[in-house]
Amino acid sequence: MDELITLLDENLICTGMDISSDFIYFFVTSTRKECVCPSCQSVSSRVHSHYNRNFQDLPIQDKKVIVTLSNRKKFCDNPSCHQTTFAGNCFIDNKTKKTKRLKETIMEVSLTQSYVSAAVYLTKHLVDVKKSTICNYQKKCIGNKYRED
Numbered sequence: 530m531d532e533l534i535t536l537l538d539e540n541l542i543c544t545g546m547d548i549s550s551d552f553i554y555f556f557v558t559s560t561r562k563e564c565v566c567p568s569c570q571s572v573s574s575r576v577h578s579h580y581n582r583n584f585q586d587l588p589i590q591d592k593k594v595i596v597t598l599s600n601r602k603k604f605c606d607n608p609s610c611h612q613t614t615f616a617g618n619c620f621i622d623n624k625t626k627k628t629k630r631l632k633e634t635i636m637e638v639s640l641t642q643s644y645v646s647a648a649v650y651l652t653k654h655l656v657d658v659k660k661s662t663i664c665n666y667q668k669k670c671i672g673n674k675y676r677e678d
């Protein structure tokens with residue numbers, strides 16, 4: 530099971546697991562000692578606090594996957610940086626509740642059908658997702674494409 534978790538980030542270790550009829554829960558923690566501040570790119574290892582963060586990942590054997598990450602918030606010690614603390618994760622965007630690879634799968638499924646039927650299909654087989662969430666992902670994706678051109 531550790532191997533599945535390290536596919537998300539090589540510094541993650543699995544500290545526990547729980548299985549219900551519909552879900553698999555993973556409890557993970559990061560062994561990464563140093564993180565890079567997203568604002569000024571300084572490296573910091575000074576821990577501010579710990580917090581838990583839940584997000585969904587791709588399903589395993591028809592069970593939806595919920596990961597609880599025990600994360601460390603770090604101080605940014607650069608005096609000229611406007612950010613005093615930050616949480617560094619490369620495998621998951623700030624504030625999002627789904628991993629990148631799960632979002633990509635949601636996008637693929639919803640490209641070939643309506644948002645309503647995509648939401649029904651995804652909720653049944655992959656992940657609990659609302660029609661409005663799919664709609665937001667698609668809008669962001671199209672927005673990015675226009676910016677690249």
Ligand SMILES: [Zn+2]
Nearest residue numbers: 566569605610
């Ligand atoms: Zn900084």
